[in-house]
Amino acid sequence: MNFEEFYGDALPVLKLAEKHILNTISEYPGFNETPEGIQEIIYCRSRIKSPESMTEKLRRKGLPVNLNSALYKVNDAIGVRVVCSFADDVYNVYRWFSGHPDFEIINVKDYIANPKPNGYRSLHLIIKIVSGDGCGLTAEIQLRTIATDFWAALEHQMKYKHEITHEELIRNELKRCADEIASVDLSMQTLRDIIMNNSWDNEA
């Protein structure tokens, strides 16, 4: 089944809602590089959930596989991923976005403060569009650092591989890498803070 068949007349509305969220994020002051060379958001990606993935999710949750469930019983028919340089940037974008009048944050899952057992780190926001294109629809926004995005992309591949040799060993190694990446993210954040404070000291 293709996107048009699954989402029907709702597909253009979903696409407008997706664009609304992306356009809003592009207004974030750290979206483009500043003259000082600071770029908080490195890139954004978005997608409308594929019919296969949505069907699998609705079945897994014991929900009827239909448009109403896809739009109103789960919240990630629209998904947006915001990839930032540093962990602080992730929370800065979150704070900024949560003050925007077009959106209401209806749930927050902080897998950065509370990583998943496999090492997954990301900040997930479930948002509702309360004004403008897509009003009434919900979406999931995932915010993470570029280093954790690199990790999540590889780890996600395992979901689609059914027979993996040395699976436990690979999962253990991925967990170790996730913890190392978190440690490097923290050191990079600290170094950036020191460098930025130094440049301010020098200007003073």
Ligand code: 0O2
């Ligand atoms: P896709 O292909 O990314 O769209 P759910 O697990 O979806 O029933 P919930 O509460 O919606 O329940 O899940 P949650 O924890 O908010 O996570 C949803 C999405 O986060 C996933 O979407 C992934 O994109 C990402 N995610 C969550 N946990 C992991 C993880 O351990 N590793 C990686 N790589 N990504 C994760 P989907 O549904 O997988 O689909």
